[in-house]
Amino acid sequence: MALGYACICIGDYNRLKSLRLAGASEQKLEMIYRHNLGVLRSNISYNIKHGIKLFRVSSDIFPLITHSEIAFEWKNRFREPFDEIKALVSDSGMRLSMHPGQYTVLNSGNQEVVDKAVVEIDHHSEFLSCITPDAYAPVVLHVNSARGDKKTAVSRFKKGFERLSDASKKRLCLENDEKGFSARDIYDLACEIDVPCIFDNLHNAMNPSYELSDKEIIEVFSKTYVGKRQKIHYSQQAEDKRPGAHSVTISHREFLRYYGDVSGEDLDIMLEVKDKDLSCIKCINCLDAKNSSRYREWARYKYLVMEKDIEAYHRIGKLFNTGSFDFDKFYTIVDAVIKKGSDRGLETNAVMHVWGYFKKTASDEEKRRYAKYIEKINDISIETIKTFLLSLAVKYDIGYLKESIYFFGEIYKK
DNA sequence: TGACGTCAAGATCCG
C-alpha cells in the first residue's frame, strides 16, 4: 500500500514556474524547465523524508512543451537532472504517475484535437521513462468526450488508442469521469484495449453506474491489474462548494473508515485534496503513528496554530506534556483551527515569534523592512510579511522555519 | 458565446 498526492507539494516552499507562449524563448524555456526539474527533485526528496511513496508529477513541469509552435530538445539536455531524479525514485521505491488534464481528448470528434492528444500522451510516457525505472508508472486519462452516443465515443477512443506509442499503451490507465464515462463504461472499454482502470470514489458518487458498493467496484477493477499494484483515487466532497469539488483537507476519521471498508492495505491510494501532501502525511500518521514523526509534525504546524488559536496551541502543548498525545487528537484540533478566520492580533504575535529567528542576524536593510511592515501592520496583508519571512528563512537556511506550514496557511482561506 | 477548472504570470491600479 502506498498513499500519495497530486502535483503540488504544499509543504515544500519550492514552486513550479510557468510562462506565456509570447515569452517562450529558447533561453526562457531552458531556464524554467531546469528550475522545474529542481522543484521536482526537491518534492521527491520531501516525499521520501515523509514516507510518501506515491506521487503524481504535474503536467506543468514542462509548460508548452507539446505546443505546435514550440520546438525544444529536452531529452538530452536534461540528462543529468533526470538521472538524479531517477536515482531518488529508484532507491526509495516511489511510484510516480502523470495525468493529462481535461483538454487532452483522445476520442474527440475533431481530428486535430486527437492529433494533439496523441502527442500529449506520448510525451507524458516519454517523460515518465526519463524519471522512473517503473515501466508501469501510469499515465492516467479520462475518456472526456461522450459526444454522440457512448458506442461511437468508444470506437473513436479505440482508434485514438491505436495511434499511441507502445510505451504509452503500456502506461495508459482509464479513470471514471464525473460525467460521461462512468465506472462501468470505462471498465468495458478498458477490457477491450487491455489497460487498467482507476476508480475515483467522488466521480463515481457523481456519476454512478453499477449497483455496487465502492469496495465491489474496486474488486471488479482489480481484474484489470495483472502484475501491477491497483491504484485508486480518493477524495471527499468540499462542504461549501459545488458537488464534486474536492475538500480543502481530508477528514482523517472519514478516510480511516473508507480505508477499512475497501481494504485499503491492498491498494495504492492517490488523495485528491487541496492541501495535498499535508493531508497525505496526516493519513499516513493516522494509519501508522511513528513516535518520531509527532514532534516534527507539531513543529510544522506550530506557528499556523499560533496565529489562529492560542488556546488550541496550548492544548496541543498539553497533549505532549501529559503524554496523552495521539494523532487523532492532534489533527482534530488542527482541523478545527484551520477553519477559523483571521485575527490580526494573533497574526502579529506569530509574525513577531518568527522574526525572532532573524532578529540578530538580519541585515540593517532587512531590519528596516521589518520595522516598516510592523508599523503598517494593519494596512498590509499578512501574506506580504510571510513572503518576506520565508525569504529570510531560505536565505539564512533556518530548517525549522523552511519546513513550517505557517507560510502556506493561505490555502485554508476561502 | 461563455462557463467550466487551474494557478501563476502579467497588467494595472492605488497610495
Next chain:
DNA sequence: CGGATCTTGACGTCA
C-alpha cells in the same frame, strides 16, 4: 516604488 487586485493564458466540451 511596493503592494493589492484584477485579467489573461492554454486547452476542448457543451449548453
